[in-house]
Amino acid sequence: MKCDQCDNPASVHLTQVLNGKMQKLHLCEKCAQSMGVGQGASFSMSDILLGKGAGEPLTRSGGSKSCPSCGWTMRQVKKVGRMGCPDCYDTFEVEIKNVLSSIHQATRHVGRRPKHLEQKLSLRDRQETLEAAIARAIEMEAYEEAAAYRDELKSLMLASDPAENADDA
DSSP: OBOSSSSSBOOEEEEEEETTEEEEEEEOHHHHHHTTOOTTOOOOHHHHTTTOOTTOOOOSOTTOOBOTTTOOBHHHHHHHTSOSSTHHHHHTHHHHHHHHHHHHSOSSOOOSSOHHHHHHHHHHHHHHHHHHHHHHHHHTTOHHHHHHHHHHHHHHHHHHOHHHHHTTO
């Protein structure tokens, strides 16, 4: 088998499964060393793919584009693990999005909580807000307003779990 970068015989074989698709990379000793893949070295397949998205072919020109402000290339950004300056984010926007898409399957952070938990917490926050509004309305002797808040709270509780609240009726 030949090296994906040159025509020499490949002796290093890397495999990654991403989104159910298998990606294979075959390198000769020289190309593997130039990419930082060696004995005992730690590496990430995304670093080797030079910011390419899943399924895109590996090319040698991974570091040709440079930031106009600091002069850093994407290869330097990946090697150091941070941007050279704030303008690097704009310069390497496409490459960064490709890397994030291939690693995280998304380019937008959606939060730390699962969606079903977020809905429960939102419901609890609304419940606490209504309970506080009822208390304020009673304190101000605005009983009609308190009754409206109470009715809204009751309908909110029934809508959230009708089976649990059916026993209370």
